[in-house]
Amino acid sequence: MSMxxxxxxxxxxxxxxxxxxxxxxxxxxxxxxxxxxxxxxxVISPYGxxxxxxxxxxxxxxxxxxxxxxxxxxxxxxxxxxxxxxxLGIAIPAGLVMIVVGVPLGLVAGYYGGLVxxxxxxxxDVLRAFPSIILALAVVSxxxxxxxxxxxxxxxxxxxxxxxxxxxxVIAIRRSDFIASATVTxxxxxxxxxxxxxxxxxxxxxxxxxxxxxxxxxxSATLAFVGVGIQxxxxxxxxxxxxxxxxxxxxxxxxxxxxxxxxVLAILGFNLVGDGLQELSDPRLDVRK
Numbered sequence: 001m002s003m004x005x006x007x008x009x010x011x012x013x014x015x016x017x018x019x020x021x022x023x024x025x026x027x028x029x030x031x032x033x034x035x036x037x038x039x040x041x042x043v044i045s046p047y048g049x050x051x052x053x054x055x056x057x058x059x060x061x062x063x064x065x066x067x068x069x070x071x072x073x074x075x076x077x078x079x080x081x082x083x084x085x086x087x088l089g090i091a092i093p094a095g096l097v098m099i100v101v102g103v104p105l106g107l108v109a110g111y112y113g114g115l116v117x118x119x120x121x122x123x124x125d126v127l128r129a130f131p132s133i134i135l136a137l138a139v140v141s142x143x144x145x146x147x148x149x150x151x152x153x154x155x156x157x158x159x160x161x162x163x164x165x166x167x168x169x170v171i172a173i174r175r176s177d178f179i180a181s182a183t184v185t186x187x188x189x190x191x192x193x194x195x196x197x198x199x200x201x202x203x204x205x206x207x208x209x210x211x212x213x214x215x216x217x218x219x220s221a222t223l224a225f226v227g228v229g230i231q232x233x234x235x236x237x238x239x240x241x242x243x244x245x246x247x248x249x250x251x252x253x254x255x256x257x258x259x260x261x262x263x264v265l266a267i268l269g270f271n272l273v274g275d276g277l278q279e280l281s282d283p284r285l286d287v288r289k
Contacts, residue, residue: 057072090154165204208274243255
């Protein structure tokens with residue numbers, strides 16, 4: 001069957017995209033796999049995420065249980081699939097918190113400069129002075145181990161990075177002619193910042209976002225592993241790795257191995273997308289390749 005003109009054009013775009021940034025393409029495929037897994041995990045697996053099978057305790061991988069079972073008789077393949085929902089349910093909202101908090105702070109600091117910039121920058125420096133993992137451990141321990149608390153803590157801790165990126169971009173263009181024109185023609189300060197400045201300064205922050213979402217996923221898994229974040233029986237990958245760690249020395253390595261592989265692939269996908277976006281945003285690349 002012959003290909004249509006639109007299919008040929010789409011194929012040509014994919015080829016050009018692959019030539020410009022194979023990193024972005026591979027990362028996008030891994031991210032798409034994560035999304036599809038989260039959406040259709042209930043269709044793929046015949047078991048429930050916390051369904052206990054008393055006759056199937058610590059069974060090795062087989063045609064019945066592809067990833068084996070854990071010490072409670074739960075199907076690990078099913079729990080790894082459902083863990084994708086937690087991965088996206090933490091990484092994406094945490095990324096939104098980073099953007100929503102960090103970008104306005106960066107706009108304000110860069111636009112006003114002077115004392116406002118100095119105060120905001122020093123406050124952000126103080127927040128970033130603490131080791132991120134330790135700060136997250138302390139705050140989540142104090143506020144509670146709910147999913148919402150984990151998302152808010154991770155997002156707020158990383159927001160200063162986005163504020164600094166946007167601030168530096170704003171400082172570079174705030175005295176440009178088009179900003180001066182927008183100010184002279186009577187636009188309000190908020191309109192200048194969010195309508196004229198933000199679209200021209202947010203590109204770096206958006207390229208950084210997938211990388212920090214990977215960091216958010218890693219931190220949430222670390223919190224769960226040390227017993228502070230989301231805990232069993234919820235099928236969060238960090239909690240599954242923590243649960244399986246006690247069986248490694250006794251030979252049941254599959255209990256921790258498959259959640260660990262899923263976590264590695266998800267983080268790799270986010271990182272590759274972020275690296276690819278930075279490559280694609282590089283003006284030195286020839287867009288005709």
